[in-house]
Amino acid sequence: MLAQGVDKELDTPYVPTPQAVVERMLELAQVKPGDTVVDLGSGDGRIMITAAQKYGARGFGVELDPRLVRSSNDEARRVGVADRVKFLQQDLFKTDFHEADVLTLYLLPDVNMALRPRILAELKPGTRVVSHDYDMGVWRPEAQETLPAPDKAVGARKESTVYLWIVPAKVEGAWEIEIRIGRKARRISLALEQQYQRVSGTARLPEGGSLPISEGRLRGDELRLTLPRGVVARDPVDLVGRVAGDSLSGTVRRADREIATWSALRRP
Numbered sequence: 001m002l003a004q005g006v007d008k009e010l011d012t013p014y015v016p017t018p019q020a021v022v023e024r025m026l027e028l029a030q031v032k033p034g035d036t037v038v039d040l041g042s043g044d045g046r047i048m049i050t051a052a053q054k055y056g057a058r059g060f061g062v063e064l065d066p067r068l069v070r071s072s073n074d075e076a077r078r079v080g081v082a083d084r085v086k087f088l089q090q091d092l093f094k095t096d097f098h099e100a101d102v103l104t105l106y107l108l109p110d111v112n113m114a115l116r117p118r119i120l121a122e123l124k125p126g127t128r129v130v131s132h133d134y135d136m137g138v139w140r141p142e143a144q145e146t147l148p149a150p151d152k153a154v155g156a157r158k159e160s161t162v163y164l165w166i167v168p169a170k171v172e173g174a175w176e177i178e179i180r181i182g183r184k185a186r187r188i189s190l191a192l193e194q195q196y197q198r199v200s201g202t203a204r205l206p207e208g209g210s211l212p213i214s215e216g217r218l219r220g221d222e223l224r225l226t227l228p229r230g231v232v233a234r235d236p237v238d239l240v241g242r243v244a245g246d247s248l249s250g251t252v253r254r255a256d257r258e259i260a261t262w263s264a265l266r267r268p
Contacts, residue, residue: 014043014068017106017132018149021160022047023054028143028164029102029128031055038062038100040092040107040115045072047104048085052076057102058084062095098122106132113137120196125169125243126220135163139196142166142219168197168218169243174267177239179232179252181260188231190264192216199223203231223248232260 017025025047031037033056039047042061045068051057063069072087088095093114097103100123105112112134119129120139135141143164150158172194179186190213192201199216216225225239232252239262241250252260 014065015106015154016043017047018151018160019046019050021132021147021149021152021162022050024145024147025104025130025132025162026051026055026102028145028162029104029130031057031102033057035059035101036099037102037104038095038097039104040095040097041105042072042087043068043106045075045085045087048072048087049076049079049081051102052081052085053079059100059102060085061087062090062092063087064089064091098124100127103127103129104132105130105134107134109134120167123167125167125218127167129165129167131163131165133161136165139165142197166197166220168194169221169223170194171199171218171223171243171248175248175264176267177248177262177264179260179262181252186232189267194218199225203227205231218243223250 031051035057037048037051037057037059039061042048042063045061048059048061061072066089069087069089076082076085103123112131116136116139141163144161146159146161148158149160152158152160171192173192175190175192177188177190187206189204190201192199197218199218201213202210203213204210211228211231213225213227221243223241223243227237227239229236233254235254238253239250240253241248241262246266248264250262251258252262
């Protein structure tokens with residue numbers, strides 16, 4: 001459903017997502033059996049019902065219009081997925097969606113922007129967020145596709161754009177890293193800065209001096225950083241690992257070959 005701004009009126013125009021777009025949104029999000037899907041502004045319920053029927057997911061949709069909520073629940077019962085899917089008459093800004101593995105949206109840009117801080121703060125790293133037609137401003141998508149939508153009810157151009165984001169872990173701050181090559185250990189300090197999934201910062205060397213880090217990237221809880229030459233080896237190396245709260249661990253790679261292991265703790 002397309003919600004009109006943050007208007008709470010029940011006569012907010014309802015615009016269905018074409019079925020082909022629904023299916024591409026769920027494909028792009030890689031919905032799988034057992035996933036919890038939450039659809040904000042669920043309209044006639046087709047996103048949630050398709051997620052349950054085709055992918056074996058479960059979850060709920062949120063909609064202000066009680067008529068659409070009733071008809072969506074009726075349709076879920078009719079097609080046999082009411083044990084996995086329900087629809088709630090509820091304000092999406094008051095909805096608890098923190099358990100979602102996938103969050104789907106067809107909302108106007110100002111609503112996306114108003115939700116963005118909560119999405120980043122409340123959803124776990126790795127949660128997939130898929131939006132029909134509208135982006136998240138400076139939070140760049142992981143994927144973006146435009147596809148034909150001949151039965152689209154609005155707009156002169158009969159096509160739709162689908163966006164995918166993956167909620168990143170939080171790594172900004174100071175870290176102490178230990179890199180182990182055989183029995184030898186090297187310790188360095190990292191000061192990381194983060195803008196959504198992009199990571200940069202500085203590596204401080206134990207013998208003095210510091211070197212810049214750029215082009216770091218998060219994909220959910222997976223972090224990849226390139227350390228410049230001189231930090232660990234004569235050539236640049238990649239740190240590839242996973243974030244678990246205030247700890248990090250993974251492998252050191254050079255030209256995609258594993259040469260060491262590493263672990264890190266966040267400094268207070």
